[in-house]
Amino acid sequence: IPRMASGMQEKQYAPSLLSFFIYNPKFGPREGEEEKKILFYHPIEIEKNEKIRNVGLCEAIVQFTRTFCPTKPAKSLHTQKNRQFFHEPEENYWMVMVVRNPMVEKPNKDGKPPTVEYQEEEIIDSVYGSVLKQCYSMYKLFNGTFSRAFEAGGVELLTQKLEKFFYRYLQTLHLQSCDLLDVFGGISFFPLDKMTYLKIQSFVNRVEESLSLVKYTAFLYNDQLIWSGLEQDDMQILYKYLTTSLFPRHTEPELAGRDSPLRPEVAGNLLHYGRFLTGPANLKDPEAKFRFPKIFVNTEDSYEELHLIVYKAMSAAVCFMVNAAVDLSREFCEQLDSLVGPQLTLLASDICEQYNINRRISGPEKEPQFKFIYFNHMNLAEKSTIHMRKTASVSLTSVHPDLMKILGDINCDFARVDEDEEIIVKAMTDYWVVGKKSDQRELYVILNQKNANLIEVNEEVKRLCATQFNNIFFLD
Numbered sequence: 001i002p003r004m005a006s007g008m009q010e011k012q013y014a015p016s017l018l019s020f021f022i023y024n025p026k027f028g029p030r031e032g033e034e035e036k037k038i039l040f041y042h043p044i045e046i047e048k049n050e051k052i053r054n055v056g057l058c059e060a061i062v063q064f065t066r067t068f069c070p071t072k073p074a075k076s077l078h079t080q081k082n083r084q085f086f087h088e089p090e091e092n093y094w095m096v097m098v099v100r101n102p103m104v105e106k107p108n109k110d111g112k113p114p115t116v117e118y119q120e121e122e123i124i125d126s127v128y129g130s131v132l133k134q135c136y137s138m139y140k141l142f143n144g145t146f147s148r149a150f151e152a153g154g155v156e157l158l159t160q161k162l163e164k165f166f167y168r169y170l171q172t173l174h175l176q177s178c179d180l181l182d183v184f185g186g187i188s189f190f191p192l193d194k195m196t197y198l199k200i201q202s203f204v205n206r207v208e209e210s211l212s213l214v215k216y217t218a219f220l221y222n223d224q225l226i227w228s229g230l231e232q233d234d235m236q237i238l239y240k241y242l243t244t245s246l247f248p249r250h251t252e253p254e255l256a257g258r259d260s261p262l263r264p265e266v267a268g269n270l271l272h273y274g275r276f277l278t279g280p281a282n283l284k285d286p287e288a289k290f291r292f293p294k295i296f297v298n299t300e301d302s303y304e305e306l307h308l309i310v311y312k313a314m315s316a317a318v319c320f321m322v323n324a325a326v327d328l329s330r331e332f333c334e335q336l337d338s339l340v341g342p343q344l345t346l347l348a349s350d351i352c353e354q355y356n357i358n359r360r361i362s363g364p365e366k367e368p369q370f371k372f373i374y375f376n377h378m379n380l381a382e383k384s385t386i387h388m389r390k391t392a393s394v395s396l397t398s399v400h401p402d403l404m405k406i407l408g409d410i411n412c413d414f415a416r417v418d419e420d421e422e423i424i425v426k427a428m429t430d431y432w433v434v435g436k437k438s439d440q441r442e443l444y445v446i447l448n449q450k451n452a453n454l455i456e457v458n459e460e461v462k463r464l465c466a467t468q469f470n471n472i473f474f475l476d
Contacts (some may be wrong), residue, residue, distance in 0.1 A: 011105040011114075014176035015123055018082055018098040019043065020135075020443045022162060023055045035224065039093075039146075039155070040162040042170055060097050063088060076125045083123050088135040094378060095134045095147045099123060099175060112194035120211060129175065130183045137237040139165050143237050144296040144305070172245070179397070180407045180444070184375045186382025187239050199262055200227055200387045203347055207320070210339055213332065216297075216321040221351050221361060230321075234297040236318070236380055238308075246310060247317070250277050273348075274335070274341030277310040277317065283330075283337055290333055294324050297426065303431040308321075311340055316348035370464060371399060373407065377440040385448065399446055407444050412436035414442060432457045441468075 021041040028036030034052045041051050061084075065074035077084040085097045101118045108114055143165060149158040173288045189366065192200075204217045204227055219227040219234065223243045228235045279289035292307040305324040305454060318340065322328065373384045386397050386404075397404060410423050425433040432447040434457065445461050452460070 008320065010107070013103045013105070015101075015102045016099045016100050017042075017168070017170065017173060017175055019046070019054070020095075020097050020164075020166070021051070021055065022093065022095050023058075023091050023194060024094070025059055036155075039159050042165055042166065050284065050437075055096075058084070058086060058094065062088075062094070075129055080118050080120060082127075083128070085125075085128070085129050085132045088134045089133070090141075090146050095132060095136060097128065097135070099128055106385065122405065124405065124412065126183050126412050127178050127180065128175070128406055130185065132235070133177070133179055134182070135164055135169065135173075136239065137233075138169060138241065140299060141234075141237050141241065141295050141297075142293065144303070145299055147233055148303070168240040173318070173369045179404045180373060181382065181384065181387065182413060183408070185236055185240065185380070186375050187380045188224045188235060188243075188383065189379075189381050190226050190351075191358070192222045192226060193354055193417070194353070196351055197226070199350060201348060203343055204229075206341060206343075209319075211320070211332075211336060213322045213326055214320045215304075215323055216319075216386055218319040218321075219346070220317045220319075222315050230297060232380060238295065239246055242259050242310070242319070245278060250312070271345050272313075272341040274311060274313040274337060276337075278313050279328075280333055283334060288330070292328060295321070297321075307352065309336070311336065311344070314348035314352075316344050316351065318344060332436055369449060370445050370460065371466065372442045372446070372468070374469070375442045377442075400429075403427060404432060405448055406433045406436070407446075410444065411442070434461050436461070 006058060014377050016181060022039045023037045024039060025037055027039075028034050034056065035048060038051055038055055039327065059227075061077055062073045063438075064176070073088070074086055076086065080101075080222075082098050087095045087097075089095065101120055102122045103119060104117045105114045106117065111331045139162075143161050145156060149161050153160075200219055202326065204219060205243045207241045208214050208217060216229040217227070218225070218230060218238070220242065225235070225270070230238065233407045281291055282288060282297055292309055294306045295306050297304050297306060306321040307324055307326075308330055309320040309328075320336070326407050357417065374384075374388055386399055387397055406427060410433070412423070413423060414421065420438040422437070423435040427433055430448060432449065432452060434443075434445045434447070436445075443465070447457060447460055447465060449460070
């Protein structure tokens, strides 16, 4: 009798993290000292000799590939079951991430164990290579560089810092939802009219003048950036931390993104919805703690350590950064709260009102025929209509994973050449995928048009550029 189909279906497994380690070959140069090279190793329960073997293998691969290209050693190694990624963020410090390839388990008849097929071509190097680089940037944001920790307290302090940080951070890596947006690490900017933008700028200037301790400020609304006084690459990783980690932990149900413009009579009494997202949970509490997370910026030159104060009113959030050498007191926090709270509440209400007016003018949203991702390398601006939500743990994309993979492949092709170019792909299922690269900007469009031909697809993309991007693009 043929077996029933139930229980016989294939099982899909997403890519997953097998191991992650950091080593420095200079720390255990002699035979028998290999273990000293290893500064961090996950999973922790792996037997010592296996750790040493795995690190040794990576060292060998890096050395071997150096003979072909001394300046650019290996970035990844492909095997049937997994893929290894290598990154040397600081001289002689190597980070390695091993990712298991996605796989399919196919059941066998006669009670034999299922056949496992590894999908070796599914993982895109640039995506996971970027994830590994992000691991370093995030570590550096909160801990400074590896070499500074080593100078301050030797291997002992460095391993302690690495363990404390990566033990938690690796739990937040959700490799199955990584995609093209991880390669860009872009920043979503909030669209604003000039008047409101000037209000925000003058708010920032006023606060920096009144609170002279504040060294840098960043202003966000609805998880999108409006103003930043930080260097671009520091803002890039801070933005990632805020939007994927800090903000999602603090969404308040009553006001989550639903600011209402305040009535004029209320505005007169200075409503105050402000609160600290870092530091004291409640200023009225006599036991409140005034400890803030510390971040490190400009690590290439001036190497500054700062307190990160994140303060929020309705959907507006402001980061104030203060030199870490200063002790922040209750007085300072109360002063900041009474100065910023009412102003920020009003400002949030203004932005909301402006945003609603602009939305009314632009007319009702109808479901467009296309979805797109746009990225500008010069200011890191990113816009995606493909992602409904992207936090550390969820990436809700509204398109099939196969199409996301095509986007990744097109992006890899773009990375190989400096010239501007355009790539059009007809995908299996009535979808067209178009990639354009022009003048430091990249645009990826997914069109769903059954019987379209190349010329029609091209016209459609031109229309999109004209309406969405006011012709900042592109070669014709």
